[in-house]
Amino acid sequence: MSKKITDLTGTFKLHNGVEMPYLGLGTYMPKDRYEVTNSVRLALENGYRHIDTAGIYRNENDVRMGIEASNVPRKDIFLTTKVWNSDHGYDKTINAFERSLGNLQMDYVDLYLVHWPVVGLYKDTWRALEDLYKQGRVRAIGVCNFLKHQLEDLMEDAEVVPMVNQMEFHPYLVQQELINFCNQNNIQYQAWSPLMQGKVFELPEFQKLSEKYNKSIAQVILRYDLQKGVITIPKSCKEERIIANADIFDFEISESDMNFIDAMDRNFRTGPNPDNFEWSVVL
Numbered sequence: 001m002s003k004k005i006t007d008l009t010g011t012f013k014l015h016n017g018v019e020m021p022y023l024g025l026g027t028y029m030p031k032d033r034y035e036v037t038n039s040v041r042l043a044l045e046n047g048y049r050h051i052d053t054a055g056i057y058r059n060e061n062d063v064r065m066g067i068e069a070s071n072v073p074r075k076d077i078f079l080t081t082k083v084w085n086s087d088h089g090y091d092k093t094i095n096a097f098e099r100s101l102g103n104l105q106m107d108y109v110d111l112y113l114v115h116w117p118v119v120g121l122y123k124d125t126w127r128a129l130e131d132l133y134k135q136g137r138v139r140a141i142g143v144c145n146f147l148k149h150q151l152e153d154l155m156e157d158a159e160v161v162p163m164v165n166q167m168e169f170h171p172y173l174v175q176q177e178l179i180n181f182c183n184q185n186n187i188q189y190q191a192w193s194p195l196m197q198g199k200v201f202e203l204p205e206f207q208k209l210s211e212k213y214n215k216s217i218a219q220v221i222l223r224y225d226l227q228k229g230v231i232t233i234p235k236s237c238k239e240e241r242i243i244a245n246a247d248i249f250d251f252e253i254s255e256s257d258m259n260f261i262d263a264m265d266r267n268f269r270t271g272p273n274p275d276n277f278e279w280s281v282v283l
């Protein structure tokens with residue numbers, strides 16, 4: 001069943017009723033901290049209401065400064081952050097959450113995510129997220145990078161089914177089976193690296209679609225995400241791109257072109273495979 005797509009203020013409803021804006025801004029840009037603050041401000045000033053960060057990005061302070069500079073009220077913003085691999089386990093997760101809130105100078109976040117499924121620890125981590133959720137300190141909880149078997153394992157003992165699974169997702173990595181599983185379990189699918197970290201612009205298939213719809217390659221791909229019911233968070237630090245990436249509400253991709261894009265899938269990852277990620281890595 002397709003979800004309704006309207007404009008940049010539009011949301012998909014999570015299974016606990018929380019409305020999550022379906023287009024947001026990614027902030028993973030390790031080179032320049034000023035760019036984070038600036039891009040968050042620019043995005044909010046241009047109508048975005050959803051910002052994605054993480055403890056490991058070490059930019060929660062910069063995100064906060066961008067929010068403050070935008071003058072958009074906190075209550076109007078959907079803010080996500082994540083617990084990193086070295087902070088797994090019940091107590092460490094609670095501490096990591098407090099640290100994030102300190103960096104953000106906020107008393108809640110909208111969505112708190114487990115960043116990667118660290119083997120042997122993610123169930124304890126999840127209990128901490130469930131407690132934070134029950135205490136009302138986060139409006140929703142979820143995971144990133146959980147494959148079907150990891151979700152099944154987590155849900156075996158979970159009291160709260162994750163509301164979101166944030167995964168690498170783009171035309172070369174669709175993982176339709178996983179999307180179906182998430183849909184069946186009311187877990188909202190979310191895309192990270194929707195533009196393949198910039199590599200989509202080299203894909204020859206998209207030139208024609210871009211001409212056909214008179215839209216840029218990025219716009220066609222981001223529209224594809226929304227029509228698939230996938231929440232998407234392209235990162236850009238350039239104002240014209242931040243604006244253009246949100247100019248995707250005046251056209252619709254046909255069903256046959258949606259199928260054509262789906263068929264490009266080649267299980268190609270720009271990032272690690274959740275089954276063999278090097279868990280000791282600390283960025």
Ligand code: NDP
Pocket residue numbers: 025026027028029052053115144145166167191192193194195196197198201218233234235236237238241244245271
């Ligand atoms: P994206 O797929 O969003 O691609 C970002 C790259 O595309 C940047 O180089 C950007 O350059 C460029 N770009 C953006 N818009 C355009 C445009 N319209 N035309 C041309 N180039 C463009 O990659 P990310 O890896 O950043 O993913 C998005 C977000 O997902 C992250 O920022 C982060 O918040 C999250 N994430 C989550 C992960 C997880 O494990 N949960 C893992 C990785 C990312 P420029 O800035 O110069 O415009």
